[in-house]
Amino acid sequence: xxxxxxxxxxxxxxxxxxxxxxxxxxxxxxxxxxxxxxxxxxxxxxxxxxxxxxxxxxxxxxxxxxxxxxxxxxxxxxxxxxxxxxxxxxxxxxxxxxxxxxxxxxxxxxxxxxxxxxxxxxxxxxxxxxxxxxxxxxxxxxxxxxxxxxxxxxxxxxxxxxxxxxxxxxxxxxxxxxxxxxxxxxxxxxxxxxxxxxxxxxxxxxxxxxxxxxxxxxxxxxxxxxxxxxxxxxxxxxxxxxxxxxxxxxxxxxxxxxxxxxxxxxxxxxxxxxxxxxxxxxxxxxxxxxxxxxxxxxxxxxxxxxxxxxxxxxxxxxxxxxxxxxxxxxxxxxxxxxxxxxxxxxxxxxxxxxxxxxxxxxxxxxxxxxxxxxxxxxxxxxxxxxxxxxxxxxxxxxx
Numbered sequence: 091x092x093x094x095x096x097x098x099x100x101x102x103x104x105x106x107x108x109x110x111x112x113x114x115x116x117x118x119x120x121x122x123x124x125x126x127x128x129x130x131x132x133x134x135x136x137x138x139x140x141x142x143x144x145x146x147x148x149x150x151x152x153x154x155x156x157x158x159x160x161x162x163x164x165x166x167x168x169x170x171x172x173x174x175x176x177x178x179x180x181x182x183x184x185x186x187x188x189x190x191x192x193x194x195x196x197x198x199x200x201x202x203x204x205x206x207x208x209x210x211x212x213x214x215x216x217x218x219x220x221x222x223x224x225x226x227x228x229x230x231x232x233x234x235x236x237x238x239x240x241x242x243x244x245x246x247x248x249x250x251x252x253x254x255x256x257x258x259x260x261x262x263x264x265x266x267x268x269x270x271x272x273x274x275x276x277x278x279x280x281x282x283x284x285x286x287x288x289x290x291x292x293x294x295x296x297x298x299x300x301x302x303x304x305x306x307x308x309x310x311x312x313x314x315x316x317x318x319x320x321x322x323x324x325x326x327x328x329x330x331x332x333x334x335x336x337x338x339x340x341x342x343x344x345x346x347x348x349x350x351x352x353x354x355x356x357x358x359x360x361x362x363x364x365x366x367x368x369x370x371x372x373x374x375x376x377x378x379x380x381x382x383x384x385x386x387x388x389x390x391x392x393x394x395x396x397x398x399x400x401x402x403x404x405x406x407x408x409x410x411x412x413x414x415x416x417x418x419x420x421x422x423x424x425x426x427x428x429x430x431x432x433x434x435x436x437x438x439x440x441x442x443x444x445x446x447x448x449x450x451x452x453x454x455x456x457x458x459x460x461x462x463x464x465x466x467x468x469x470x471x472x473x474x475x476x477x478x479x480x481x482x483x484x485x486x487x488x489x
Contacts, residue, residue: 094167103170103214104143110216110252112140112149119247120150123219123240128152130236131229133202133221138244139166140217149217165222169205170215176234177218179203181226202227204234206241210249219244289319348374348409348418355388359395364402367391370409376416378487382463387420389456390483394422397481415469415486422482427475435473436461460485 097103120138127136135153139146146166147158161167169177179185182201204227205220219241229237293316297309304312352369361367376383387407394405406421427435438458464471468488475481 094162094164095171097171097215098173099214103216106212106214107140107142107216110248111255112216112248112251114147114149116150117247120244121152123244123247124150124152127219127221127237127240130240131204131221131233133204133223133227133229135223136219136221137166138208138217138219139164139205141167141170141215146217165200165203166205166218166220169203169218169220170207173213175207175209176238177203177205177207177220178229178234180228199224201225204229204237206238208241208245208248210245216245216248286319286323290316290323293319343378344380345375345377346380348376348407351380351384351387352407354384355391358388359392365395366402366404368404368406370407372409374409374411374416376409376487377489378416378467382467383418383487386460386463386485387418389460390420393456394420394424394481398422398424400424411489413489415488417484417486419482419484421480423480426477426479427473427481428477429475432473432475436471 124136124138128134136151137148137154137156138150139148141161141164144161145158146161146164148154148156159166165177165179180202182203200222202223202225203220204222205218207215208217208219209215219237221237293312297304297312301309348370352367356367391405391407395403400423404423406419408419408421410417435457438455461471464485464487469486471483471485473481473483
């Protein structure tokens with residue numbers, strides 16, 4: 091018997107095969123394709139073979155019950171040994187190089203074999219789709235084309251499997267990296283909060299103890315240090331809120347009214363006489379995650395207060411219900427957002443280089459957190475704004 095030769099690019103072929111990470115688990119779609127191969131060629135047995143370094147094993151089979159075969163005896167190994175797509179033997183007995191093949195001496199001997207290579211544009215065959223029988227056969231042109239078509243479908247499925255495995259691996263790595271980043275943010279934030287609190291306390295003590303000795307510049311320097319410490323502390327709090335928003339159990343739903351949520355936000359932002367916060371006309375009853383909606387409204391109403399240069403800050407909250415969603419809007423009379431920035435503002439760390447009512451710049455975290463929460467609530471958020479004419483944020487929550 092002629093020895094099975096190796097593919098001319100065998101090292102590349104094996105490396106490419108390894109990249110598919112094909113396992114022996116049966117797949118319904120592949121089993122259906124082997125059955126189809128038998129029907130279209132009128133040959134009773136069919137295999138999808140994977141040709142490894144030392145053995146050939148079978149991803150799918152019809153009319154057979156095989157596990158694997160030594161590569162040196164495999165017809166499929168012959169079929170993948172060159173660049174010819176189709177390996178066709180009508181009668182093994184009449185093929186000189188195969189006349190003493192050991193499979194001819196078995197009870198289930200192989201007399202007929204037709205196999206099409208499984209390969210893509212890299213031209214590196216992974217194995218074959220083949221039909222075989224214990225008696226001679228002849229395939230016509232249409233039957234050969236059918237077998238080639240099935241080989242193409244099998245290869246597409248293997249490529250799809252490979253893509254899915256790669257996506258799962260990338261997703262796993264992203265989750266691991268994201269978890270590491272969250273842990274890092276928590277540790278760093280905790281480690282930074284204490285020194286910042288100490289800075290704020292120290293500046294207060296210095297201002298109080300040495301107020302008589304400090305000139306105007308000295309007092310201004312201390313105030314600047316204190317303001318910077320507060321800004322950094324606020325930045326850290328926003329970072330923590332951003333990562334904790336991903337941990338919020340959105341599926342924990344409860345029934346609540348919109349007025350109660352706005353009242354909580356009202357207490358947290360500390361409304362002053364120069365702020366007019368108007369509630370929705372109707373006290374809408376909502377069945378959703380109250381903590382998430384509270385955090386969204388806290389951020390939007392807080393921004394309406396911060397980014398506003400009017401003597402009286404006017405904020406109008408409206409709420410409505412549709413068959414599938416709750417719809418909530420926050421409208422203000424603030425400084426507005428340029429039209430070309432109204433989509434970018436939801437990206438992490440994106441700022442407009444604008445200062446708020448206290449002369450401080452934003453950190454680009456709050457609206458990104460809002461977007462994450464709204465997405466998890468099954469809704470969308472959009473911004474409608476004009477410079478110096480105010481801004482309206484409208485978000486939906488899936489019922």
